[in-house]
Amino acid sequence: MSDIPSSHEATGPIRRPRRWHIGVFLLPAFIVYSAVMILPLIETLRLSLFNTVDGQPAFVGLGNFMVLFGDERWAADFWNALKNNVIFFIIHMLVQNPIGVALAAMLSIPKLRFAAFYRTAIFLPTLLSFVIVGFIWKLILSPIWGVSPYLMDLVGLKSFFSPWLGKPGSALIAVSLISVWQYVGIPMMLIYAALLNIPEEVIEAAECDGVTGWSQFWKIKLPLILPAIGIISILTFVGNFNAFDLIYTVQGALAGPDKSTDILGTLLYRTFFGFQLQLGDRSMGATIATVMFLIILAGVSLYLFAIQRRMRRYQF
Template sequence: MSTVEHSSVDRGEDKHRRRWHILVFLLPALLVYTAVMILPLVETLRLSLFNVKDGQSVFVGFGNFQVLFGDPRWAASFWNALGNNFIFFLIHMLVQNPIGVALAALLSVPKLRFGAFYRTAMFLPTLLSFVIVGFIWKLILSPIWGVSPYLLDLVGLKSMFSPWLGKPGTALIAVSLISVWQYVGIPMMLIYAAMLNIPDEVLEAAECDGVTGWSQFWKIKLPLILPSIGIISILTFVGNFNAFDLIYTVQGALAGPDGSTDILGTLLYRTFFGFQLQIGDKSMGATIATVMFLIILSGVCLYLFAIQRRMRRYQF
């Protein structure tokens, strides 16, 4: 066998070894992901098609879904939670993400002093436990011992204070803004990183053409960071429709007052595990979880196959 043939065979064997090398390193992560994500998802989908009758698990097909959407009591609770979830998501999209983009634009100013301090301070709430955040804001907004009435009184606006967390008309907005305060650092840092990746040659060319300041942001930087904004939007969608912890901490499992802050996550919790006088129903809980999964999957597919494909891409 010639030297060339020997070398080609050696390269093929090395490539084969490298492939097994990759599989060996991927296997632990794959096993953990399967155990933690894939198997529970499959079991949830399976459980939504069964129900318990006379102590026996019986296949009912889409019967649980018919109950969820057809029974007046279940349907009222589900549509209320879904509507609140959409409001929760829209507040994040219209408040959190624009503020995150604006803060990133300010932090990307080259001559900004103490930029590292500002970035750390704005990102710090993201690192806090939702229990701490919820408890702190309940204290701040409390009409009895909170500091909000005092702070508003300092600026002559005490008459505007109201027990926002205790009124059905304002509770959901208040909780949503608390969530915005906690997580605004995530879109800020992602957009800031995207702005740092913009080549200096592009910005220098824009300055030579007289495009500076906010005009440069709107005409040059914003179009270049649109893919990052799209990723942030879909992450916000997935995170908001999986939300549970902050509302549970601030408003409890009943998501009061009168269910005004009830979202799909809290409805799922009460249905699956039960709460107070309500007995847990695993089949209906799995049905709600399946609907949540389908909603999130639909939103992600819409973004990937309809929006992202049409989004203009810039390559350098």
């Protein structure tokens, strides 16, 4: 018999080995993510559909949502927190992200001296604990023992000083600017990385056409980094509508004065766990958490399916 294999055996399909080890390596991460994120989310959605009747859990459907939006007391607190959350987000979008883009543009200047020091100094606050940041700024802005009145007096601006954290009209803006100060380094570094990713050939071609300086940034660089700006915008949206820690540290769980800094995160905390004379209500807390999830889901979906698909991308 001939040892030459038949044509069918030679041209038959080659079976690739099953890469079962990929699943083994992914399994621990999947288990941890499911335990920390997926299962709590499912339980929160389930809990929002139940309430306690005579000490026993009873299915009420959308009854908790009707109470949240229909009851005068619940609706007033919810819409106030949502309004403050929107203002909190708008301040970050109009102040934090443009400053981050401007700082990244300046740090990307090739001849800038001490650029590494500036990057480190601006990014350093993002590494600090929110407890430290909140405590420090409460000391700085305190009208009794704070240093801001003294520093403003040195430059002749003490007459403009005001207890910003203690006035309902300025407390939310003050807390938002503290958050901007802490996290402006994140959009700065992301935009800076996007600017460094622009090929030198594109910049040299622009310079040959006489496009230099800020004109080069607006006409050449900015269109190329729009996808990065879009990612930063959606990260800002998700982070702001999940915010809780800094406001809790600076203004407490009551988010004073007169709930002027109350956002959805602090409202959720007081509702679910209770605070002072207010008893905790797990069902209503889960309902507020579900509404927060739906708001974030709607915003992310709008970006992914309506904005990102129309955004022009450039391949180099």
